[in-house]
Amino acid sequence: MIPIKYNIRSLSVRWVTTLLTIIAIAIVVFASILTFGMIEGIDNAFKSSGDADDLIVMRNGSSDEMSSTIAPEVARDLLTVEGVATDSDGEPLVAREFVTIMISSRRGKDATANVIVRGTEKASRTLRPAFKIIEGRDLEPGVNELIASKKMAERFEGAGLGEVTEINNVDFKVVGLFEAGGSAAESEVWADLRDLTAAQRIEGAVSVVNLRVPDEEKRLALIDRIKGDEQFKLDALPEETYFGNLQSSSSTALKVIAYIIAFFLTIGAMFAASNTMYAAVASRGREIGTLRALGFSRRTVLISFVCESLVICLLGGLLGCLMTVPLNGLTGGTQGSTFSEVTFSFSFGPKVLAQGMILALAMGLIGGLFPALRAIRLQVVNALRQR
Amino acid sequence: MSEANNDPVVVVKDVCKEYRKNDNVLTVLHNMNLELSAGDYVSLMGPSGSGKSTLLNLIAGLDKPTSGSVFVCGQDLAKTSQSALAKWRSRHVGFIFQMYNLIPVLTAYENVELPLTLTPLKKSQRAQQVKTALEIVGLGDRMDHYPRQLSGGQEQRVSIARAIATDPTLIVADEPTGDLDAKSGNEILELMERLNSEFGKTIIMVTHDPRAAARAKRNLNLLDGRLVSDSEVQKAEHST
Numbered sequence: 001m002i003p004i005k006y007n008i009r010s011l012s013v014r015w016v017t018t019l020l021t022i023i024a025i026a027i028v029v030f031a032s033i034l035t036f037g038m039i040e041g042i043d044n045a046f047k048s049s050g051d052a053d054d055l056i057v058m059r060n061g062s063s064d065e066m067s068s069t070i071a072p073e074v075a076r077d078l079l080t081v082e083g084v085a086t087d088s089d090g091e092p093l094v095a096r097e098f099v100t101i102m103i104s105s106r107r108g109k110d111a112t113a114n115v116i117v118r119g120t121e122k123a124s125r126t127l128r129p130a131f132k133i134i135e136g137r138d139l140e141p142g143v144n145e146l147i148a149s150k151k152m153a154e155r156f157e158g159a160g161l162g163e164v165t166e167i168n169n170v171d172f173k174v175v176g177l178f179e180a181g182g183s184a185a186e187s188e189v190w191a192d193l194r195d196l197t198a199a200q201r202i203e204g205a206v207s208v209v210n211l212r213v214p215d216e217e218k219r220l221a222l223i224d225r226i227k228g229d230e231q232f233k234l235d236a237l238p239e240e241t242y243f244g245n246l247q248s249s250s251s252t253a254l255k256v257i258a259y260i261i262a263f264f265l266t267i268g269a270m271f272a273a274s275n276t277m278y279a280a281v282a283s284r285g286r287e288i289g290t291l292r293a294l295g296f297s298r299r300t301v302l303i304s305f306v307c308e309s310l311v312i313c314l315l316g317g318l319l320g321c322l323m324t325v326p327l328n329g330l331t332g333g334t335q336g337s338t339f340s341e342v343t344f345s346f347s348f349g350p351k352v353l354a355q356g357m358i359l360a361l362a363m364g365l366i367g368g369l370f371p372a373l374r375a376i377r378l379q380v381v382n383a384l385r386q387r
Numbered sequence: 388m389s390e391a392n393n394d395p396v397v398v399v400k401d402v403c404k405e406y407r408k409n410d411n412v413l414t415v416l417h418n419m420n421l422e423l424s425a426g427d428y429v430s431l432m433g434p435s436g437s438g439k440s441t442l443l444n445l446i447a448g449l450d451k452p453t454s455g456s457v458f459v460c461g462q463d464l465a466k467t468s469q470s471a472l473a474k475w476r477s478r479h480v481g482f483i484f485q486m487y488n489l490i491p492v493l494t495a496y497e498n499v500e501l502p503l504t505l506t507p508l509k510k511s512q513r514a515q516q517v518k519t520a521l522e523i524v525g526l527g528d529r530m531d532h533y534p535r536q537l538s539g540g541q542e543q544r545v546s547i548a549r550a551i552a553t554d555p556t557l558i559v560a561d562e563p564t565g566d567l568d569a570k571s572g573n574e575i576l577e578l579m580e581r582l583n584s585e586f587g588k589t590i591i592m593v594t595h596d597p598r599a600a601a602r603a604k605r606n607l608n609l610l611d612g613r614l615v616s617d618s619e620v621q622k623a624e625h626s627t
């Protein structure tokens with residue numbers, strides 16, 4: 001093998017070109033990781049929302065909570081179904097919820113977006129295991145109070161602690177901020193079910209009923225019963241299925257776009273790496289000839305030049321990964337399938353970083369291969385004559 | 388003197404070398420026949436385009452003849468694959484180039500060690516051989532110098548150390564003094580003479596310089612791709 005120090009020192013001799021190529025590759029890797037991190041963040045938001053024991057009951061034919069309506073008496077019947085778990089106070093873990101949207105202004109921007117407001121019951125909290133109030137207190141039913149997710153409080157006017165927001169001409173005050181383990185609830189503002197439906201002048205309205213049935217047999221039986229009841233006209237889905245459907249409708253298109261962008265960026269960066277290596281091969285014809293004359297095989301020279309390209313791209317990849325460190329956990333927002341704001345945290349986990357590094361190495365491998373092939377195609381005698 | 392035996396190290400038999408460009412055929416060597424014995428020190432002279440470098444490249448296994456055969460150390464080079472030739476060169480041939488051809492980013496030590504990395508020697512054994520080679524050429528104290536930190540003569544001496552590090556049978560030198568001043572050139576020629584007389588290396592040297600040719604034991608003159616003279620050098624001619 002040709003010692004790797006030969007390649008590393010050759011790169012340091014041409015340090016300006018090498019540095020510029022490393023920066024170009026770092027930017028591409030950074031942009032790709034950012035995109036992959038966003039997809040991962042959105043996936044996490046939906047993945048952490050579904051619990052295997054929980055069911056979501058909606059009107060038959062509704063694809064999401066917003067378009068579902070359940071008659072109040074039917075919703076009431078669901079409070080007493082068999083097999084439902086209870087909380088520590090012995091209360092059944094069933095929550096009727098009403099979901100609507102309000103238009104809110106983004107903080108610091110001249111723009112608005114749809115924000116999900118959820119009318120909740122006490123069990124709504126327990127049904128989201130990672131739910132916790134992190135600032136202020138939980139809302140008091142009957143006095144038009146709100147709690148907002150911390151992310152929404154940061155992003156929207158009227159959702160901050162102590163702020164007042166108007167829902168259908170009724171003032172609601174934000175008394176607490178919550179987190180919910182990065183789940184879909186973190187893209188929401190919560191009110192009391194009765195306060196919200198009263199403000200909307202549709203008292204008793206229910207969009208969905210969430211319930212926890214830990215026993216799988218009973219859960220499946222309940223799903224069959226709800227689906228089969230002609231009178232209910234309802235659909236019951238495991239939460240995982242529901243959020244999985246939402247996730248795929250939200251992020252599939254995004255993923256496709258992200259991969260296409262990453263692909264083209266990578267191709268561009270390959271040209272940068274390739275260009276650098278072509279210049280290296282062109283200026284080192286005599287060195288290549290000497291190595292070959294001394295007895296290094298074509299394959300060894302090929303590997304050496306590809307390694308040199310890989311070193312550049314590896315450094316570029318690492319720099320690109322480092323550039324994402326300050327952004328890890330940064331909150332972003334996108335439009336979900338219900339045209340409401342879905343917040344997520346950029347997630348640069350090992351999988352995302354590995355994807356970035358694989359891209360960098362692909363750039364090095366393919367970008368370095370063609371110049372290296374050119375290097376070994378040189379006739380030794382001709383290469384030795386080069387200046 | 389050299390430890391020559393009667394088996395020829397190099398046998399060039401009916402060799403023709405042609406280059407084709409479009410429809411034009413340029414014959415650089417015509418029916419060349421030549422034998423070199425172990426311990427020979429041969430200079431190849433002739434005007435530019437006479438075919439001396441081409442002949443040297445064929446003997447060194449860097450190129451193949453259009454017809455005929457070249458046997459070196461018993462190997463039929465014309466019938467050897469490129470990859471096998473590369474391996475063969477690493478074991479049997481040491482190269483000395485006019486422009487030294489050192490790798491600029493490697494130190495003198497690392498340059499000399501380079502061909503040894505192709506052998507199965509351990510690092511400590513390689514170190515021993517590199518040091519010995521550099522000491523033979525008088526550069527034992529310049530091992531960590533990069534080529535740019537050395538004079539032309541010193542660079543050529545590193546190149547010679549690299550050529551002898553693997554203890555090859557044959558040393559090929561293409562105008563080894565062509566880029567050096569008279570004093571440095573003379574030092575290089577003395578060193579090459581030592582390699583031949585003390586270490587028994589078979590040397591073939593292409594040169595334009597009659598003083599360099601006078602240091603060899605045998606002079607071959609080429610003209611238009613043909614061998615026009617092959618003469619022993621009288622020892623009295625050596626001293627200058």
